[in-house]
Amino acid sequence: MEERKVKLEIKDMTKLYDNGDGVEHINLKVYEGEIVTFLGPSGCGKTTILRTIGGFLDVTSGDITVDGQSIVSLPPEKRPTAMVFQSYNLWPHMTIYENLAFGLKLRKIPKAEMDAAIKKHLALVSMSGTEKKYPGQLSGGQQQRIASARSLLLKPSLLLLDEPFSALDAKIRQQMREELKKIQSDLGITVIFVTHDQEEAMSLSHRIVVMNKGKFEQVGTPAEIYDNPKTLHVASFIGEMNFIKKGDKTIAVRPENVSVRAGSGDDLDGTVRTIMLLGHYVVLNVQCGENVVKCNVDRTLSDSLKIGDPVTLKFTKYSEFDTEAGFVPVGQ
Amino acid sequence: MSKKAKQMLVAYGLVIPAFMVVMLTVAYPILAAVIKSFQDPKTGEFTWANYTYFFTDPVQLKNLLYTLYVVIMTVVIAIVVAYLLALYLRFTKSKIAKTIGTLYLLPRFVPAMCAVYAMITIIRDSGLINRIGLLFGKDIHLGMMYHASGIITMNLWFNIPFAALMITAGLGAIPDSIIEGARDVGAGKFKTFTSMILPLSLKDVVVASTFVFMSNVGSFTTPYLMGGTSPKMLGIALFDQFNKYLAYNRSAALSVIMFLICSVSAFVYIYSNLKEKEWEK
Ligand SMILES: Nc1ncnc2c1ncn2[C@@H]1O[C@H](COP(=O)(O)OP(=O)(O)O)[C@@H](O)[C@H]1O
Ligand SMILES: [Mg+2]
Numbered sequence: 001m002e003e004r005k006v007k008l009e010i011k012d013m014t015k016l017y018d019n020g021d022g023v024e025h026i027n028l029k030v031y032e033g034e035i036v037t038f039l040g041p042s043g044c045g046k047t048t049i050l051r052t053i054g055g056f057l058d059v060t061s062g063d064i065t066v067d068g069q070s071i072v073s074l075p076p077e078k079r080p081t082a083m084v085f086q087s088y089n090l091w092p093h094m095t096i097y098e099n100l101a102f103g104l105k106l107r108k109i110p111k112a113e114m115d116a117a118i119k120k121h122l123a124l125v126s127m128s129g130t131e132k133k134y135p136g137q138l139s140g141g142q143q144q145r146i147a148s149a150r151s152l153l154l155k156p157s158l159l160l161l162d163e164p165f166s167a168l169d170a171k172i173r174q175q176m177r178e179e180l181k182k183i184q185s186d187l188g189i190t191v192i193f194v195t196h197d198q199e200e201a202m203s204l205s206h207r208i209v210v211m212n213k214g215k216f217e218q219v220g221t222p223a224e225i226y227d228n229p230k231t232l233h234v235a236s237f238i239g240e241m242n243f244i245k246k247g248d249k250t251i252a253v254r255p256e257n258v259s260v261r262a263g264s265g266d267d268l269d270g271t272v273r274t275i276m277l278l279g280h281y282v283v284l285n286v287q288c289g290e291n292v293v294k295c296n297v298d299r300t301l302s303d304s305l306k307i308g309d310p311v312t313l314k315f316t317k318y319s320e321f322d323t324e325a326g327f328v329p330v331g332q
Numbered sequence: 333m334s335k336k337a338k339q340m341l342v343a344y345g346l347v348i349p350a351f352m353v354v355m356l357t358v359a360y361p362i363l364a365a366v367i368k369s370f371q372d373p374k375t376g377e378f379t380w381a382n383y384t385y386f387f388t389d390p391v392q393l394k395n396l397l398y399t400l401y402v403v404i405m406t407v408v409i410a411i412v413v414a415y416l417l418a419l420y421l422r423f424t425k426s427k428i429a430k431t432i433g434t435l436y437l438l439p440r441f442v443p444a445m446c447a448v449y450a451m452i453t454i455i456r457d458s459g460l461i462n463r464i465g466l467l468f469g470k471d472i473h474l475g476m477m478y479h480a481s482g483i484i485t486m487n488l489w490f491n492i493p494f495a496a497l498m499i500t501a502g503l504g505a506i507p508d509s510i511i512e513g514a515r516d517v518g519a520g521k522f523k524t525f526t527s528m529i530l531p532l533s534l535k536d537v538v539v540a541s542t543f544v545f546m547s548n549v550g551s552f553t554t555p556y557l558m559g560g561t562s563p564k565m566l567g568i569a570l571f572d573q574f575n576k577y578l579a580y581n582r583s584a585a586l587s588v589i590m591f592l593i594c595s596v597s598a599f600v601y602i603y604s605n606l607k608e609k610e611w612e613k
Pocket of ligand 2: 048
């Protein structure tokens with residue numbers, strides 16, 4: 001494996017709030033030029049970790065290093081990080097220009113250079129010409145773009161983004177993701193991205209950290225996490241998944257990994273419950289005892305079937321987990 | 333009668349009593365006072381004399397300047413102290429801060445007379461501080477009675493809680509994320525204060541200042557009980573003109589002067605409200 005420089009390292013970090021909530025024993029290495037996403041349901045501790053990196057929360061124990069230097073004792077303004085907050089926090093009493101210029105002025109950048117940089121970054125987020133406006137005169141999505149531009153302008157070596165696109169509508173969101181990916185690879189910065197949207201995490205990240213209840217469940221590339229989920233929670237949180245209970249085991253199989261034929265005798269027998277045409281493929285729901293198994297099949301097969309037909313299913317690829325009492329798959 | 337006309341009648345019927353009360357008790361006396369202030373006490377003819385008196389007579393001029401001195405000192409000290417207190421309450425999350433946060437308004441609930449007498453027993457030359465000093469063999473004479481410093485101290489007792497209340501509300505409305513954003517891009521504590529916290533709370537500071545200013549220009553109880561014989565604050569001077577010298581025309585002129593002084597701060601208040609609109613909408 002190629003030699004890669006560690007940009008950020010979190011070492012056995014614990015952050016507990018006074019009420020006992022928080023995250024415990026967090027370990028993670030993020031390499032230079034990587035986009036790593038924290039993915040997990042709301043309240044699992046994503047923002048907490050991000051804020052300890054940015055310097056807005058003190059860690060209870062453990063260490064965080066950037067480029068090998070411990071940063072836990074530094075105030076936010078001394079850290080080489082820039083954060084885009086969940087609530088886009090533009091300064092309401094400053095124009096867009098002043099918002100963007102504030103950090104540059106602190107760095108004593110000459111005016112001409114500053115103006116050019118601001119112009120360039122406004123164009124980058126498609127917000128040219130808004131220099132004289134106040135944040136209150138922009139929509140939420142527009143404010144979010146300005147907030148992103150404000151952080152990017154400072155060329156941080158580590159960019160922290162806390163659900164930056166969650167308030168945007170689907171189309172702009174898609175655009176913003178692509179922009180972010182492009183900007184990241186152009187500038188070569190390291191990005192930590194927080195989201196509860198698995199699709200966003202999959203499309204954006206080099207690696208994903210799947211979180212649940214203050215703990216890391218799995219760290220891996222999108223493909224690793226999609227193909228080999230390590231826990232039931234990961235399996236249910238990412239992509240579509242069928243869960244079939246067999247005694248004390250639960251089989252997790254994706255709809256595209258079920259092959260279907262008329263008749264009986266393979267892994268699981270059942271009857272066709274519904275047939276839905278979704279463009280170039282067909283979703284077949286098969287009733288197998290008390291389970292309903294979703295299968296993606298092609299037109300030639302589905303055209304030969306009708307509701308109530310007996311079919312048999314073969315799992316070409318699946319994961320097996322110990323059945324967890326009280327486990328409810330996310331979003332199913 | 334049409335339905336609309338009836339509704340109109342009811343509406344006017346409801347408003348007229350309040351309107352009449354205001355006209356009779358506020359508008360009429362003000363108008364009468366303004367007219368009176370321009371009248372010669374004997375002949376009733378138009379004159380500026382009632383006004384020029386207060387700006388040319390050395391004693392009256394001194395009273396005017398003395399009042400401005402006391403009021404401005406009160407405003408400046410009360411606002412600075414209240415701002416520091418409000419900053420502490422906003423950014424400290426300790427138990428002590430919470431306790432202070434609930435107790436600091438208490439002075440407002442003490443009746444003015446009681447508070448003034450209580451203060452007098454502490455600061456007068458034979459008061460509490462003097463007694464404590466004597467225990468340690470020091471005979472302390474603060475000299476605050478019948479002196480501007482005593483009045484200002486008393487004014488602070490009344491006005492700091494009030495100003496702190498207004499400024500605390502203003503600071504409370506500044507979200508943490510605004511401050512965190514500033515720190516994030518590299519601003520230290522001082523820079524964050526000067527470029528975020530101060531501008532975002534300036535309006536509340538101005539409003540608090542104007543209220544403290546206005547309520548102290550015409551103050552009476554404190555200077556009456558604690559003030560000296562000369563110079564006097566305008567409230568006492570007005571009392572003298574009206575009750576001692578029965579100089580009603582001069583009294584009217586002095587009232588108008590005090591009103592005009594207050595209206596300066598009213599103007600500042602309205603102006604600052606208008607100016608804010610630029611980025612608020
Ligand atoms: N300031 C705080 N004080 C106490 N508990 C908090 C605080 N902030 C967050 N929490 C709790 O910590 C947990 C993790 O919160 P957070 O990191 O904001 O989650 P996420 O960003 O993943 O939605 C939640 O249970 C939340 O209620
Ligand atoms: Mg969050």
